[in-house]
Amino acid sequence: MTILLAACAAGLFAVGTYLVLQRKLSRIIVGLGLLTHGANLLLIGSGRRGNPPIIGFSDVGSFSDPLPQALALTAIVISFAVTTLLLALAYRSWMLTQDDEVEDDIGDRDVARASVLEEEIHDQETAMTDGVLDPAP
Amino acid sequence: MTPVVAILALFGLTGVLLIAFGERLGRSSLLAATVAPAVSALWVCLRLPDVLAGPVVSEHLSWVGGLGLAVDLRLDGMAATMTLIVSGIGVLILVYAYSYFDADTADLGRLAGLLVLFAGAMVGLVQADHLLLLYSCWEITSVTSYLLIGNTHTDANARAAALHALLVTSTGGLAMLGGFVLLGHVAGTYRLSELAAGAPPTAGAAITAALGLILLGAFTKSAQYPFHAWLPGAMAAPTPVSAYLHSATMVKAGVYLIARLAPIFAAAAVWRPTVLAVGVFTLVAGGLRALRQHDLKLLLAFGTVSQLGLMVVLFGVGTPAATAAGWMLLVAHALFKAALFMVVGVLDRQTGTRDIRELPALGERWRPVEIVSAVSAASMAGLPLAAGFIAKESAYGSLMDASFSASDAVLVAVVGGSMLTAAYAARFHWGAFISPRRRARTGSPAPAPSVLFTAPLACLGVLTVLLGAVPSVAGRLATAAVQSLDSAAGTVHLALWHGLNAPLALSGITLTGGTVLALANRRTQRVLAFGGTVPRADSAYLGLLHALGATARRVTAVVQNGSLPVYAGVILTTAAVLPAVALLRSLDWPGWPAVGEPGDVPLAVLLILAALGAATTRRRFSAAVFLGAAGYAMAAFFVAYGAPDLALTQIVVETLSTVVFVLVLRRLPERFERQSSVRRRVLRFAIAGVVGATVFVFAIVAVGNRTTAPASEEMVARSVPDGHGRNVVNVILVDFRGFDTLGEITVLAVASIGAVALARVGRRNNSAEPRSRPIEDPGVQRIVFVDVSVHVIFHVVMMASVWLLFAGHNQPGGGFVGGLLAGAAITLNYVAGDIAEVRARSRFRPWTVLGAGLLLAVGTATFPLLTGGAVLDVASRSVELPLLGTVNLTTALAFDAGVYLAVVGVVLMAYEAFGDAASAPAEIAA
Incomplete structure (x- = not known):
């Protein structure tokens, strides 16, 4: 890991974070792509730099670290699939609203306001008042 | 598989099978359910000679070896007593339930299965030698109790009562778990037998906290004030369930735990004041409430609360004599209270009411039930020749001999509480069988219960008389039980006649006082009515419930407000700040690494420019293209680093991603329109900055502090010989x-x-x-x-x-x-x-x-x-x-x-x- 590489990763993370915090899905998707790049840089940077780790191609001692490469390779392909899925969300959003803005979840707002617990507590109250009251003498 | 484990498995298996398929058996599933408890009772009877002879029968089965978790079971005197109560009364209850329910009652298979599961958990609880195993069984009993109280799930009252019981007992159970972990940590063992054999510390903040938490669990389970209110509510359950769980067995779990720990921790400063104060208060307050009830079942429920208080007092004292008295009361109570509940069940089923103001006069053929009721009520009141008398005599004797501070006050309170017990025992029998005779007969007389219906309670009545008249039959089991709790204990002598002594005098006072209270019923009621003005635990529970609901709503409104940027912001900030704090607290700065290869600089510049471009552009297409550019820069980095596979993959993925982007973005508006407020943008900048800074420091510190050789060295060496690839x-x-x-x-x-x-x-x-x-x-x-x-x-x-x-x-x-x-x-x-x-x-x-x-x-x-x-x-x-x-x-x-x-x-x-x-x-x- 060099300072340059760390700085690049940090920069990608910062810009990616900035984009993920928005409401437009396309921006969020681009942001996630940048975050993936940053993460892959971190992975690669954690290993040694060197020649391609292909036996017979060069001396084993000069190899770059193959394990982070395998991990990053996986990450790259996964991020492609995730991008596709998120784009499908944007596509769906466009079909419904002609835009890719993520609105606030109405259900969550209702939960915050509404009285889902009221009924349960009401049950308890009824039970207490007509169940276990000491009778009048 | 060891015998006890096999028996526990039998409980579990029959329970699950009955829940799944019991519906086809209908009412017979209740009889099928008797198999497991019968086997369990039989097994204990067979092992009884060993247990009485002294050596403890124990079994060990490793569970999670790495965590020191094991299924440690042991059958000593106390465990044998409890297992006999749980299994024996279990069989009787199931036979009784067969007559109690109509043949066409729905869900009887489920009820039978749950009862068997409960019984198995209870057997496991009393035979567990490991605190964590005990806790597991404890929670299973809470859950089965919840399901059984709510058996009539169409009834809102039953549901509410079930929830109340679950909330109280499982909150206590969680506290108890905390106490167990603390105790196990301080004492160095989780095994009860090792705790009893060793001398764990009894002073110190950790032990005090541990004991406080464990007692909280015991008090909630055994319905002690101020947590008692769930037990009367639990009377919403069918009467066989109430008779079994909420009088004879489950509510004794807390008492049982106190009995186990008292001889070890009675010397702790927190123990006696807490246990005795709570127990005495519960004894008296429960008795007062019981005296006011018209519903026979509620009368018994408050009576149970009161008697549990007395048991907590007796076991809590921690002296051998008091423990022996507690043992006798525990056994006597299981017998008479289960029988009395069964009597209420019979009355309720045959006459349609259990209110002492409405019960009709009953015919001659009800005589057996009436006799059982009289015998059991006598035992509850402490009349001679019934088991309860022996318990009360031992209790008075042990408290008179005890020498802890305020023991006299406790003795007075116990005598007072026992007067109340005698009074409500009289109220029960009088109200159920004698006072209705004065009423005019209306309609046809209630049909007498069948022989099968009466038989289980008759068995219990016979045992009550046997233990009361010839208490010495239980002498050896009592000795073994008390010695298993307290190794300092000597032989326990149970006898009907100890001569003219002070305990006998106190018994006389108790019975006289109880009779006076019962005879002066009208005046007693008038005085007791003042009790209605005292705020009750129910309202505290409801208040807590309301507060919980309001808090939950407020918390939900904050943390789940429905806005994606807020969620992402919270997650990312947490993900950045927590590791950063951890890093800074134990910073091991490895020194600055090399700045970097000169050849990397153009790539880095390209990468960051592309990223910034993607973030600042107002066009969707441009953003996608900038992202692609960043990807190609990454590929170049990979090439420079010696990772051709990655570079290839990245290039192709980037190409494909761009195409997919285009396919979707062609639908969307070309530009991003709405500009968010300055405040939000500043916040976004701040979070982004924090994340970036954390990543930077993390990257340098984490990589710079490598201490072991990379795992990949071995992979390189094994690649050709093992993986057949270069x-x-x-x-x-x-x-x-x-x-x-x-x-x-x-x-x-x-x-x-x-x-x-x-x-x-x-x-x-x-x-x-x-x-x-x-x-x-x-x-x-x-x-x-x-x-x-x-x-x-x-x-x-x-x-x-x-x-x-x-x-x-x-x-x-x-x-x-x-x-x-x-x-x-x-x-x-x-x-x-x-x-x-x-x-x-x-x-x-x-x-x-x-x-x-x-x-x-x-x-x-x-x-x-x-x-x-x-x-x-x-x-x-x-x-x-x-x-x-x-x-x-x-x-x-x-x-x-x-x-x-x-x-x-x-x-x-x-x-x-x-x-x-x-x-x-x-x-x-x-």
């Missing part, structure tokens, strides 16, 4: 870490299925779509030059992709890259002729390709299992192939081919999702 990255993917890859392509499959489902949802003409459209279809504009070029290039690219797959094991390449390149070839098709061309080219549907790839990979991975190998074992053979030359065919290649197909499937799915031009919103709406 490209180490590929060998890692398909062999060393093949499970990861398997998981990954599953993720790919799931994500792309999700994408297709989302994009195509609501499209009705799905099945009507032609599998392929003729290329001459005039609907698509075609350009001859593009057509021809694509036709030529397509095959070349496909060949290259297959070559990459085959070569990948030894050179850069592999299934991922190959599959992605094939995806690029498909993209060419799309460019030439839209989705129709893609469909025409691919002989199989996208999901078929995807599924085939997954199947191939999973099949190859698991195939070695058939030949006795391990998952992902690799076999290899060299083959001469035309065009490709000598190819070392390994099973890893088949696995990689699966990966290849899966990736091709993902790309095809992406076109299936977004490639269709004819999916305008208008059409969807139609």
Whole structure:
């Protein structure tokens, strides 16, 4: 890991974070792509730099670290699939609203306001008042 | 399998079977349920000689060895007593329940199964020698109790009572778990027997806290004030359940725990004041409430609360004599209280009421029930010749001899509480059988219960008299039980007649006082009515419940406000700040690493510029293109770092991503319109800055502090001999870490299925779509030059992709890259002729390709299992192939081919999702 590489990763993370915090899905998707790049840089940077780790191609001692490469390779392909899925969300959003803005979840707002617990507590109250009251003498 | 474990398994098995299939047996499921408790009781009887002789029968079964968790069971005197009560009364209750319920009552199999499960948990609880095993059983009894109280789940009262019981007992249970862990940590053992044998510390903040928490659990379970209110509420359960769980067994779990711990911790400063104060208060307050009830079942419930208070007092004192008295009361109470509950059940069922103001006069044939009621009530009151008398005599004797501070006050309170007990015992029997005789008979007399219905309570009545008249029969078991609790204890002498002494005098006072209270019923009631003005625990519980609900709502409103940016902000800030704090607290600065290779600088500049461009542009397309540029810069980085596989993959992925972006973005507005407020942008900047800074420091500190050699050195060494491949990255993917890859392509499959489902949802003409459209279809504009070029290039690219797959094991390449390149070839098709061309080219549907790839990979991975190998074992053979030359065919290649197909499937799915031009919103709406 060099300072340059760390700085690049940090920069990608910062810009990616900035984009993920928005409401437009396309921006969020681009942001996630940048975050993936940053993460892959971190992975690669954690290993040694060197020649391609292909036996017979060069001396084993000069190899770059193959394990982070395998991990990053996986990450790259996964991020492609995730991008596709998120784009499908944007596509769906466009079909419904002609835009890719993520609105606030109405259900969550209702939960915050509404009285889902009221009924349960009401049950308890009824039970207490007509169940276990000491009778009048 | 050891005998006790086998018996516990029998409980569990019959319980589950009855819940699942008991409905077919109907009422007989209750009789089938008696098997497990009967076996358990029989087994204890067979082992009783061993237990009485002294040595403890114990069993050990390792559970989670690494955590020191074990199933430690032991059958000593106390455990044998409790097991006999649980199993014996269990059998009687189940037989009784057979007559109690109508043949057509619904869900009897479930009820029987739950009762058996409960009984098994209770047996496990009393035989557990390990605190954590005891806790597990404790919670199972709470849950089964919850389900049994709420048995009539259509009744809101029953549901509420069940929830009340669950909330109180499981909160206590959690506190108790905390106490157990603390205790186990401080004392160095989780085994009760080792705690009793060793001398664990009795002073110190940790022990005080541990004992406080454990007592909280015991008090909630045994319905002590101020947590008692759930027990009267639990009377919503069917009477057999109340008789079993809420008088004879489960509520004694707390008492049992106190009995186990008292001899060890009675010296602790927190123990006696807490236990005695709570117990005495519960004894008196419960008795007062019981005296006011008209509902016989509620009268008994408050009586149980009161008697549990007395048991807590007796066991809590911690002297051998008091423990012996507690043992006697525990046994006597189990007998008389279960019998009295059964009497109420019989009355309720045969007459339709259990209110002492409405019960009708009963005929001669009710005599057996009346006698059992009289005997049991006498035992409760403490009349001579009944078991309760022996218990009360021992209690008075032990408290008079005890020498702890305020023991006299406790004695006075116990005598007072026992007067109340005698009074409500009289109220019970009088109200149930004697006072109704004065009433005018109306209608036909209530039918007398059948012999089978009466038999279980008669058994209990006989035992009460036997223990009361000839208490010495239980002498040896009492001795064994008390000695198992307190090794300092001597022989326990149980006798009816101790001579004219002070305890006898106190008994006399108690009975006289009780009689006076009962006879002066009208005045007593008038005085007791003042009790109604005292605030009750019920209202405190309701208040807590309201506060909990309000808090939950407020917390939900804050943390789940429905805004995605807020969620993402909270997650990212947490993810950045927590590690940063941890890093700073124990910062081990490795020193600055090298600045970097000069050749990297242009790449870094390009990368950051592309990222900034993606963030600042106002056009969607530009953002996607900038992202692609960043990806190509990454690929260049990979090349410089010595990672050709990564570079290849990144380039192809970036190309494909850009295409998919374009497919979707063509629908969306060109520009981002709305600009958010300055405040939000500043906040975003701040979070982004924090995240970036944390990543920077983390990267340098984490990598600079490497202490062990990289794991990959071994992988490089084993790549050729074990993996049969020279490209180490590929060998890692398909062999060393093949499970990861398997998981990954599953993720790919799931994500792309999700994408297709989302994009195509609501499209009705799905099945009507032609599998392929003729290329001459005039609907698509075609350009001859593009057509021809694509036709030529397509095959070349496909060949290259297959070559990459085959070569990948030894050179850069592999299934991922190959599959992605094939995806690029498909993209060419799309460019030439839209989705129709893609469909025409691919002989199989996208999901078929995807599924085939997954199947191939999973099949190859698991195939070695058939030949006795391990998952992902690799076999290899060299083959001469035309065009490709000598190819070392390994099973890893088949696995990689699966990966290849899966990736091709993902790309095809992406076109299936977004490639269709004819999916305008208008059409969807139609």
